[in-house]
Amino acid sequence: MELDQELGTNELFQAQCHIYKHMYHYMESMSLKCAVQLGIPDIIHKHNQPITLTDLASHLQVPPIKANCLQRVMRVLVHSGFFATAKVHENKEEEGYVLTTSSSLLLKDSPTSLSAAVLPFLDPALITPWFSLADCFHGNELTAFETYHGMNFWEYGKQNHEFINFLNEAMACDSQLVSLVVKDHKEIFEGVASLVDVGGGTGTLASAIADAYPHMECTVLDLPQVVADIQESKSLKFVGGDMFESVPSAEAVLIKSVLHNWSDEACIKILNRCREAIAGSEKGGKVIIVEMVINDKKDESNLAETKLFADLQMMIICNGRERNEQEWARLFSQAGFSSYKMTATCGLNSIIEVYP
Ligand SMILES: C[S@@+](CC[C@H](N)C(=O)[O-])C[C@H]1O[C@@H](n2cnc3c(N)ncnc32)[C@H](O)[C@@H]1O
């Protein structure tokens, strides 16, 4: 009896911790944002050996009275795996901070840096709508973004060019990471004579494909204001247009991180334009989709959770969603495609080939 009661109390305290952990979880995001804003990964990297708190504080010109605040933020970031500690000199006790794989992905000059993604995705414009989430469950059909900002995500983008450029840079660095696997997937890209990247932004992924497959004629379609000032090259053309109206003809259409911004109805329209774009292809053509596929039963817990969070981000911002395989299959069939192959995966994203 007593033991039962003890177990009950224990469980209650575990639940208390669980609740506090979730209440405080945003502090992980904010500590990460602070580290990127201060350029801490680059400072540690340039130091070439474990950096003591005193040296880090001095690089950052932190007033002595605040050094302990820096130490406490760093302690959280060490706990969550962004930094580690190591002895500064062998045989001495003094420890310093070193990078982990995650913080080395945040170095500003690395070709696969995600540092330019952290600030836009944690911008107040995208975070403040969360304060309207509960409100937007009753009364109307507006997204949390519209409820908070009084205009939808796309109107907001038109009025805030700086923010939209900032977000485009974030997407470009995500694409840079995906482009690492382009060469590994010859079965998907080799032999494709022409490709159009729909909503391809500033051309990061298309340009990696054009480099890896020099015989391919590559084109990026994006909104006129996005592609207006971009320098074309021999291997990469830019077309300003609207993917809901028409997509330039090609043997293959690539579409990455675009469909997750849109409702099913809108995706079916976009996919129909993509299907029309490949209709003239002698080989039959295909659409190559690079997006997340929710698989929360099979994915490892961190991967599953991150995809579920990305789904909420899309829901909050623009009525978009991340989809599971069944939801993808339904979209393909409703847009008149006959089959698909979901094989390759690269981190959060999967590559799906869809055939007419
Ligand atoms: C989330 S970003 C993805 C960019 C790029 N594919 C990537 O993964 O890095 C979505 C892109 O769709 C573009 N877009 C939005 N509406 C569009 C439209 N009607 N026609 C063409 N592109 C559009 C945006 O300008 C933006 O570049």
Ligand SMILES: O=c1cc(-c2ccc(O)c(O)c2)oc2c(O)c(O)ccc12
């Ligand atoms: O927070 C966002 C995150 C992503 C995103 C992150 C990792 C990926 O691997 C990916 O493919 C997409 O996409 C966004 C987007 O497309 C928006 O329009 C606005 C916000 C976001």
